[in-house]
Amino acid sequence: MMLLEAKNITKQFGGLRAVDQVDLSVMKGEIVSLIGPNGAGKTTFFNLLTGLYSPTFGSITFDGKQIEGQSPERVTSLGMARTFQNIRLFSNMSVLENVMLGMHVKTKNGILNSIFRTKTFHDEERKSKDKAIELLATVGLEDKCEEYAKNLSYGEQRKLEIVRALASQPKLLLLDEPAAGMNPQETLDLNQYISQIRQQGITILLIEHDMKLVMNISDRIYVLDHGAKIAEGIPSQIRNNRSVIEAYLGKGA
Numbered sequence: 356m357m358l359l360e361a362k363n364i365t366k367q368f369g370g371l372r373a374v375d376q377v378d379l380s381v382m383k384g385e386i387v388s389l390i391g392p393n394g395a396g397k398t399t400f401f402n403l404l405t406g407l408y409s410p411t412f413g414s415i416t417f418d419g420k421q422i423e424g425q426s427p428e429r430v431t432s433l434g435m436a437r438t439f440q441n442i443r444l445f446s447n448m449s450v451l452e453n454v455m456l457g458m459h460v461k462t463k464n465g466i467l468n469s470i471f472r473t474k475t476f477h478d479e480e481r482k483s484k485d486k487a488i489e490l491l492a493t494v495g496l497e498d499k500c501e502e503y504a505k506n507l508s509y510g511e512q513r514k515l516e517i518v519r520a521l522a523s524q525p526k527l528l529l530l531d532e533p534a535a536g537m538n539p540q541e542t543l544d545l546n547q548y549i550s551q552i553r554q555q556g557i558t559i560l561l562i563e564h565d566m567k568l569v570m571n572i573s574d575r576i577y578v579l580d581h582g583a584k585i586a587e588g589i590p591s592q593i594r595n596n597r598s599v600i601e602a603y604l605g606k607g608a
């Protein structure tokens with residue numbers, strides 16, 4: 356079943372076409388990677404999917420609904436969550452609070468329940484807290500609930516960002532360079548963790564520069580260069596694709 360279908364997506368910044376007529380689709384349950392040299396348009400494409408930018412042209416269908424140009428809050432509430440290339444945690448809040456904030460979109464607590472601190476409010480808070488601890492335990496961070504996010508190691512902060520995204524119970528998780536700055540062991544752990552997330556029924560779209568991780572984990576790969584899609588296929592097809600090799604290494608490679 357198709358979960359995400361982007362058609363003819365184009366984003367123009369003044370004279371620059373950062374994304375140029377890209378078609379991309381993701382089936383439910385897949386792990387799909389989006390790769391390409393620096394400046395290829397990958398993050399811009401994520402920003403278009405998640406509502407941070409509106410496309411200049413093109414349509415995006417997610418879980419049967421048109422979402423192009425919708426607000427990030429609306430897109431999150433429909434079941435899409437993401438992490439960022441540069442970690443965006445609330446560094447002066449605790450690990451637990453960071454995850455609970457990610458959950459906010461799904462809790463039933465309305466403004467009145469929050470103001471009057473009703474029984475519903477307390478019940479919901481308790482449920483959210485238990486769920487957050489359960490999620491943190493999947494990455495071994497349950498003992499660090501009360502730590503400030505800023506005191507976690509870099510690898511732990513990356514994991515916390517993923518957990519926070521998962522807290523909104525997404526159907527589709529977008530990961531923007533999750534292995535950036537990780538050592539080989541942390542990258543191996545991440546590989547396993549992403550596979551576990553998929554086993555829970557969550558579909559994954561990944562931007563990543565670590566080719567070992569990409570080739571290992573992806574069902575399919577899309578390659579962008581200068582905003583345009585230059586290849587798509589399974590890992591073995593992409594590894595041997597002439598245009599892809601040239602995009603990374605230059606013509607004559």
Ligand SMILES: Nc1ncnc2c1ncn2[C@@H]1O[C@H](COP(=O)(O)OP(=O)(O)OP(=O)(O)O)[C@@H](O)[C@H]1O
Nearest residue numbers: 368371373391392393394395396397398399400440
């Ligand atoms: N808000 C913006 N305004 C103007 N130009 C932008 C904007 N955002 C991105 N760009 C430009 O669009 C192009 C694509 O950038 P983008 O960050 O999407 O590439 P990327 O593939 O994610 O690169 P990297 O791998 O280095 O993160 C670049 O030339 C960038 O300078």
